[in-house]
Amino acid sequence: MMNNNILEVNNLSVSYGNIVALRNVSIKVPRGKIIAVLGANGGGKTTLLKKISGLIDAVGGEVIYEGNEITKLPAEKITKQGIIQSPEGRQIFGDLSVEENLKIGAFTITKDKEKHQSRKTVLKNNLERVYKYFPVLKERKSQIAKTLSGGEQQMLAISRALMGTPKLLILDEPSLGLAPLIVRDIFSIVKELNKEGTTVLIIEQNALQTLKISDYAYVLQVGEVIMEGNSKELLQDQQLVESYLGK
């Protein structure tokens, strides 16, 4: 039977020297869903993403993608297989233009054998798709990226990830430092992307908004999953939303 989960993390542990950043963490990301990982600062959220993307080593446990173990694969191989992340703190190339940044995001794409499209066509289609979602980036495609506003830079970071045609899009705190209206825009675009077929793993501290757009959520605290459940049900848990997650 085909496995319904695009990604499974099983009993993952990660340490930085003596500091245990993740302890026996297990999460499942079913194909086609939006899965959230919530929790306060230092909980281990970014560490989890870095491990999934192959940027750090694990002490124990495994990461399974599309049914294959990828725990020890290098980052480039993982990206090529379609796990693409928009990292914390955006990390765009400040001295390059918007469109140059987007083209860098497309470096892993190849021709689409199923649709019989050349690499050039795939690139053009991805660029059109990104500009459809974020028209402001089209207007500003020649602008030097570091002069974009914070919200625009976040849009660029997400768009750059989209340029690589992710099967699993990973977002690390897309709402960080943004005004509520822009957060709402970005979250509704994430929802739309998901409706068009992209599976999303989203890391956030903005629990309320994230629970509204996600299907299932995990709460990480000091390296451990302390709670998980359907997002709708977690939203009903006033105490959880207030005391563990802030607003």
Ligand SMILES: Nc1ncnc2c1ncn2[C@@H]1O[C@H](COP(=O)(O)OP(=O)(O)OP(=O)(O)O)[C@@H](O)[C@H]1O
């Ligand atoms: N390279 C590193 N060396 C040593 N300790 C690290 C390193 N990276 C992270 N840590 C520690 O691991 C713990 C988890 O950090 P991580 O960045 O995963 O948390 P986070 O949940 O993403 O937090 P935030 O919400 O602040 O981004 C923290 O205590 C952090 O100080």
Ligand SMILES: [Mg+2]
């Ligand atoms: Mg983090």
